[in-house]
Amino acid sequence: MKEFSILIGGKAGDGIDRAGVVINDLLNTLGYYQYVYREYPSIIRGGHTFSIIRASSDKVYCHRDQVDIVIAMNRETIDAHAGRLRDGGALLYDATEDKAAAPIIADGATIQAIPLQDILAAESAPPITRNSIMIGALARALGLEWTDASAVLTRRLPKSLPQNLAVARRGYDAASPVFMVPNLDRVALPVLTGNEALAMGLLQGGLDSYIAYPMTPTSSILHFLAEVAPLFGLKVVHPESEIGVILMALGASYTGDKVAVGTSGGGFCLMTEGFSFAAMAELPLVVVLGMRPGPSTGLPTYSSQTELGFALNAGQGEFSRLVVAPGDAEESFQWAQIALNMAAKHRVPVILLTDKNGGEGTYSFDVNEPTAIERYEAPPRDWSKVFKIDSYEHDETGLTTEDAAITKAMQDKRLAKTGPIASDLAACEPVKVYGDKEAATAIICWGSNKGVCVEAAAAFGWRVVQPVVLAPFPAAQFAEAMRGARLSIVVENNATGQLKKLLRLHDFTATESVRKYDGRAFSLEELSAALTAVKEASPV
Amino acid sequence: MIGKELDTGAPNTWCPGCGNFSILNAMRAVLAELDHSQPDLSRTVLVAGIGCHAKIADYVNVNSFYSIHGRATPAAEGIKIGDPDLRVICHAGDGDAYGEGLEHLIFAAKRNVDMTMIVHDNRVYGLTTGQYTPTSPLGFRGRSTPAGSIELPLNPLALMLTSGATFVARGYSHGIENLKEIFRAAIAHKGFSFIDVLQVCVTYFNQYEEYTARTYALENHDATDYDLAVKRAREWDYNSAARIPLGIFYEGDAPVFEVNPSEAGRTPDETRDALDKLLASYR
Numbered sequence A: 001m002k003e004f005s006i007l008i009g010g011k012a013g014d015g016i017d018r019a020g021v022v023i024n025d026l027l028n029t030l031g032y033y034q035y036v037y038r039e040y041p042s043i044i045r046g047g048h049t050f051s052i053i054r055a056s057s058d059k060v061y062c063h064r065d066q067v068d069i070v071i072a073m074n075r076e077t078i079d080a081h082a083g084r085l086r087d088g089g090a091l092l093y094d095a096t097e098d099k100a101a102a103p104i105i106a107d108g109a110t111i112q113a114i115p116l117q118d119i120l121a122a123e124s125a126p127p128i129t130r131n132s133i134m135i136g137a138l139a140r141a142l143g144l145e146w147t148d149a150s151a152v153l154t155r156r157l158p159k160s161l162p163q164n165l166a167v168a169r170r171g172y173d174a175a176s177p178v179f180m181v182p183n184l185d186r187v188a189l190p191v192l193t194g195n196e197a198l199a200m201g202l203l204q205g206g207l208d209s210y211i212a213y214p215m216t217p218t219s220s221i222l223h224f225l226a227e228v229a230p231l232f233g234l235k236v237v238h239p240e241s242e243i244g245v246i247l248m249a250l251g252a253s254y255t256g257d258k259v260a261v262g263t264s265g266g267g268f269c270l271m272t273e274g275f276s277f278a279a280m281a282e283l284p285l286v287v288v289l290g291m292r293p294g295p296s297t298g299l300p301t302y303s304s305q306t307e308l309g310f311a312l313n314a315g316q317g318e319f320s321r322l323v324v325a326p327g328d329a330e331e332s333f334q335w336a337q338i339a340l341n342m343a344a345k346h347r348v349p350v351i352l353l354t355d356k357n358g359g360e361g362t363y364s365f366d367v368n369e370p371t372a373i374e375r376y377e378a379p380p381r382d383w384s385k386v387f388k389i390d391s392y393e394h395d396e397t398g399l400t401t402e403d404a405a406i407t408k409a410m411q412d413k414r415l416a417k418t419g420p421i422a423s424d425l426a427a428c429e430p431v432k433v434y435g436d437k438e439a440a441t442a443i444i445c446w447g448s449n450k451g452v453c454v455e456a457a458a459a460f461g462w463r464v465v466q467p468v469v470l471a472p473f474p475a476a477q478f479a480e481a482m483r484g485a486r487l488s489i490v491v492e493n494n495a496t497g498q499l500k501k502l503l504r505l506h507d508f509t510a511t512e513s514v515r516k517y518d519g520r521a522f523s524l525e526e527l528s529a530a531l532t533a534v535k536e537a538s539p540v
Numbered sequence B: 001m002i003g004k005e006l007d008t009g010a011p012n013t014w015c016p017g018c019g020n021f022s023i024l025n026a027m028r029a030v031l032a033e034l035d036h037s038q039p040d041l042s043r044t045v046l047v048a049g050i051g052c053h054a055k056i057a058d059y060v061n062v063n064s065f066y067s068i069h070g071r072a073t074p075a076a077e078g079i080k081i082g083d084p085d086l087r088v089i090c091h092a093g094d095g096d097a098y099g100e101g102l103e104h105l106i107f108a109a110k111r112n113v114d115m116t117m118i119v120h121d122n123r124v125y126g127l128t129t130g131q132y133t134p135t136s137p138l139g140f141r142g143r144s145t146p147a148g149s150i151e152l153p154l155n156p157l158a159l160m161l162t163s164g165a166t167f168v169a170r171g172y173s174h175g176i177e178n179l180k181e182i183f184r185a186a187i188a189h190k191g192f193s194f195i196d197v198l199q200v201c202v203t204y205f206n207q208y209e210e211y212t213a214r215t216y217a218l219e220n221h222d223a224t225d226y227d228l229a230v231k232r233a234r235e236w237d238y239n240s241a242a243r244i245p246l247g248i249f250y251e252g253d254a255p256v257f258e259v260n261p262s263e264a265g266r267t268p269d270e271t272r273d274a275l276d277k278l279l280a281s282y283r
């Protein structure tokens, strides 16, 4: 596997994300698959933000701590990240920044000072074009021909700033090659975020209406769908609150619309009464629940896996629900379709459990991986028959009742949906297994940790078991996936081991845990070190 | 689908003499008239909150969405988003619409959603056995305010006029002909039609004598005059012993909330084509 990583960092508001997209394009023309890890503060201007772009000949789903090139748009980036450079790597930084406080750089890494101020002055270009200079410099550092680089820049940089190309050229000339990135001579894949892939899955599943109140990390689904709605005949509404969101969604669902809503933990707290209502009224509904660290407002722009217990139990009363945690962009695309289908077919509420790392992480995305379930179309609402739904216990016609026999019958009817949902999902690989399927050691993970676990496990020769469906829990498939494993390590981004507890409910006791709950994603090195420690402590 | 057919046969559990009966009867009569209009009755949905008022959803044999407490309004709006051709009539309580779910009411008015909103304003929580609501008068002795409420009531008509409702009216549960007239006009109005119905709760706040003595019909009133409507709406503040005007205070014209999706093809293949085009821009 040929691979390298580039870190670009600066102040929030510096356009680090935009720059990242241009770099993605540049690497795409060379045929590389990519994964981008993003960290940014909950601040619009100022504060430190960075992206790590990992490019590889194989598909990759996580970032490394160590990088090959650091592009520092400010001093803070040097201080925070220059130490990540590997031997032979290079720091590209703004020559105008103070050089005196020499950054700690690995032996053998080089420093290239790019005179951003001078270049801006020479081209009378606005400061916003600083990123273009650095992208030009990067192209040179990667050994690209200027003609290849300029083709991408011409396509991607805003035309309103003709100086962009000129300053990029000066950046290119100011830098020198660090290593030669070979052109893989192939068509790479579109690069997009997990949230975009999930939103595309909703569209492909036949979404009629998307209703949401902005909340990181799912706001980008709202923004994306609002933007592309005209291409798909989609309705997008942003109401007054999450309570408004879920009730409007249920109103639209009542008319036969396929609907989804998106939020994070705090917003879902407000939705829970409506969520339970969806189950009572048997109105199809998909909730995208993007997790971030709590309690309360927590770390809005960081990541966690702390809402598994919440998703499994949210809402008063007992009812059937489907909870799914896709692990990457392709799974998000596929499971969003399955979620809409299952909601419509079984008339149940469904939660797509994602998180900031998976939703706002960027992946090389292959739309052609097959989805196991055909699109389900509910028959259009027949208005010639009176249609009554009710939040009270009700009879089959939708009239309120307190009758004991009907109460029990209706409760049984709602709970009986679990079996058919589980059997439909059996065709969709509800539990995935990777690596050496016979290995004595198994990592168990869920959601966005899949990628880093699969890559780390490969080095140990272990197997990885990923329950994608968390309710109804695919206990038989899970037991099958774990057969013969003697050491089991549950990897999750929470402090209390929520998946581990869920497994125990299904009579499986995992032996070990690796937990991270500082809001950041596991890097490959970090997880590998943690797994090594577990391995050394457990003589299997 | 008229007369008896509009009855579901569900046993009625309102207290004898409850003002909700007049609202039910007036609504049934108006719905029966609607059977031959467009959209016809089969494309009419009654939405209700939770409270004594909301049982109307069980009593009228048309499509209904019996929502949760405080959340009749957003469900009604969602039905219009899902299918703008449906006629939506929303019944809520004063605790429901002015307390638990006030935010939605204001926003539905602000958006001028094309729906009819009928608040059964008995100025008390009926179903939970008599607590004060946002329209109970100062000093109201309810079960949560045994020493008397220490809050002044809000004036829902003034609030709705400020919020953007394009039809604002007040009815009284002891004036069924008047109610029918208002309901008819409200349903015919294109936009957000709001009606506060002074509904007598014989059990927890019997204002029958006060209302009968103090209400009067708005006459020689120009309902197209917004400022005048605001002035008339302020004649009675839901607290004083002033006279209480009934009728249509305001009927105006404003753009209606409509979420019009594009005509883009929606079959799985058409969606996939559009996705492939979109994905090409991500390379």
Ligand SMILES: Cc1ncc(C[n+]2csc(CCOP(=O)(O)OP(=O)(O)O)c2C)c(N)n1
Pocket: B049, B050, B051, B052, B053, B054, B069, B092, B093, B094, B095, B096, B097, B120, B122, B124, B125, B126, B127, B128, B133
């Ligand atoms: C979230 C929630 N809170 C409280 C209740 C209990 N509850 C049911 S009806 C009601 C008040 C009803 O008052 P109002 O809306 O004025 O209706 P009325 O009974 O007077 O017609 C309350 C508080 C509930 N069902 N749901």
Ligand code: SF4
Pocket: B013, B014, B015, B017, B018, B019, B020, B052, B053, B122, B126, B127, B200, B201, B202, B203, B204
């Ligand atoms: S408690 Fe009041 S509102 Fe409820 S049914 Fe009885 S009289 Fe009517």
Ligand SMILES: [Mg+2]
Pocket: B051, B093, B094, B095, B120, B121, B122, B123, B124, B125, B126, B133
């Ligand atoms: Mg009331």
